Amino acid sequence: MVSEVKAQLELFFKNWFNKDRKPRQTGQKGLSIIGQRNRLQYIILGLLNQRSQTGYDLTKAFDHEIGEFWQAQHSQIYPMLKRMETDGEITHQDAVTGEKLAKKVYQLTHKGRQKLEAWISEPSPELTATKDEFILKLYFIRSADDPRIPAMIHEQVTLHQAQLDHLHLRMATVFPDQAAIDAAYGHYLILEHAIERETQYLAWLNRH
Amino acid sequence: MVSEVKAQLELFFKNWFNKDRKPRQTGQKGLSIIGQRNRLQYIILGLLNQRSQTGYDLTKAFDHEIGEFWQAQHSQIYPMLKRMETDGEITHQDAVTGEKLAKKVYQLTHKGRQKLEAWISEPSPELTATKDEFILKLYFIRSADDPRIPAMIHEQVTLHQAQLDHLHLRMATVFPDQAAIDAAYGHYLILEHAIERETQYLAWLNRH
DNA sequence: GATCCCATGTAACGTGTTACATGATTTT
DNA sequence: AAAATCATGTAACACGTTACATGGGATC
Known part of the structure; x- marks a missing residue:
């Protein structure tokens, strides 16, 4: 009885105080085949490293260039770009097509380039389930x-x-x-x- | 002008009436490589068709038997089993290991077996992104x-x-x-x- | 009695998909 | 002028992972 109430109280206070992002450690599983931990941001970094481009261009790249290896819709890409810009990994310039069609051309910052290189250099010790x-x-x-x-x-x-x-x-x-x-x-x-x-x-x- | 208003009216009434679950059609995309639409339930049906077993057994099967092709943790399996039982695709008998360790042995219903066969028989026209x-x-x-x-x-x-x-x-x-x-x-x-x-x-x- | 395995659940959060929403530009 | 493409967003929901939580049984 008492322990139940205690557990619920603990949970309540934990939720109350932990509003911000929790750092989660990776968890070693040897030869395990595990899931995805925000690889999308790295792919965007890699694509932007090849050339500066818009969210729309990135969306098409996922359709045509690397569709065999990764998928992402624009509804996932645009919020990710905002988040990455907030984190200081990319910046954008406004541009215009024709008279007034606004677009945002993104490029890497120094921090973004470092993050990309760090990702490429770190080990990839996991196999991926085929899901065929x-x-x-x-x-x-x-x-x-x-x-x-x-x-x-x-x-x-x-x-x-x-x-x-x-x-x-x-x-x-x-x-x-x-x-x-x-x-x-x-x-x-x-x-x-x-x-x-x-x-x-x-x-x-x-x-x- | 008129067509714009018409489109907005259509949208309004659509939103007004479709409060409940929307049936989403698949959307043909030709050679597209698209995402997952609850394949887990079919895999569970297939595993239970081989033999009746518990959620724990199924979890181990995902680790060892079909780990190369699909992954699922027990935290995903137990809720799915409940949902599938509610939907009448599986049932369970209570069993006991030792003196009082309760477990639930699940098996297919007729409806579940039909659903499994229907899934196997339908086309699989999509390629899967590798995500390596x-x-x-x-x-x-x-x-x-x-x-x-x-x-x-x-x-x-x-x-x-x-x-x-x-x-x-x-x-x-x-x-x-x-x-x-x-x-x-x-x-x-x-x-x-x-x-x-x-x-x-x-x-x-x-x-x- | 400590450790590992059996057994079942929920909570929190992150990722991914589909649908909704809008408007400009180019091509047919 | 209609259709396709360029361009950017948000909302709702489904899926998947990690962590939290608990307790019995077997083996050393």
């Missing part, structure tokens, strides 16, 4: 003779073949020569990796 | 001579080699013979896929 819905469905199919398997595989072949075609196209357009590769080596590496990944995925699908 | 932090960091490295690259790659080699070893071990223990494969064919396929994926990842890493 087709794979999950397959997991729950017991029998090799299940009549749904052929159509499911065919659908995925179509999907991943389209993705592979898209990646090949991007490789050809973004990296037409060695100079382009030298100018964005990491980008080249991950495109290569993505192509190999899709190729292997398709080979596996086509084998079954 | 190492890949993101690499994307932002411009130069092939960047001094951080070797250590980054070495770290990932260690990580993915450990994962591959783990997958090989699971393959050997879960599928020691053809009978085991026949009893859980989908599980076999995705383990095979995961091993190939890690093998390819490692080959790519070791090449650079």
Whole structure:
């Protein structure tokens, strides 16, 4: 009885006093596969480090440039930009398209660039869960003779073949020569990796 | 002019009448890579379809069985089980370990089994963003001579080699013979896929 | 009796998605 | 003039993680 009341009181006062951000420590889990801790800000820093751009430009970059690796909608990006500017990692200049269409061109501050470099330099000791819905469905199919398997595989072949075609196209357009590769080596590496990944995925699908 | 007023009126009445839960349609985006729409419930249905078990058992399954494909903590699982029971997809029996340690053994209802089958049968037309932090960091490295690259790659080699070893071990223990494969064919396929994926990842890493 | 595992929950918060909301510019 | 694209925001809600909280059972 008494302890219940005590616990509730403690909770009340804790809530009362801890209005501001709590620093949470990471928690070591070895080979664990864990979730996301605001990686979005780092990706925005990285994109802005490549060139100054607007929130709208960043939104399109998530759609087209790095869509295979990260997703973000403008409703997430605009508030994040405000927060990062408040934190002193980025600043913006106002610009105008045409007569009066206002836009904000963001760029890194020194602090932002340091934060980006620190992020890149720190370890990445975690694996990420795949979250491939087709794979999950397959997991729950017991029998090799299940009549749904052929159509499911065919659908995925179509999907991943389209993705592979898209990646090949991007490789050809973004990296037409060695100079382009030298100018964005990491980008080249991950495109290569993505192509190999899709190729292997398709080979596996086509084998079954 | 008129059309503007009309649109605002429409919006007003829409907001006025739609106080309760809005049914949200999926929104076709072609080859888009979109987010999660409560897949957890289906995974729980699938796991319970394999055998009746407790929330604790399910939590462990997420840690060990399907950790490569989906993650969930017990703090997410227990509320989901309650919700699914309210929705009539699962039921539970109370059981006791030892003298008085209560536990709840959940199993599918007919409705739950139907929902699971419907989910497996519906299309999976979406690709999933990878969200691999190492890949993101690499994307932002411009130069092939960047001094951080070797250590980054070495770290990932260690990580993915450990994962591959783990997958090989699971393959050997879960599928020691053809009978085991026949009893859980989908599980076999995705383990095979995961091993190939890690093998390819490692080959790519070791090449650079 | 200490430690680890079994077992179930809630609270707080951060992240991500969809929908709402508005207006300018360019293209067809 | 209609449609698509540029451009920026907020609101509501769903999802996911970490932390808080409690207690029984088994093993050393």
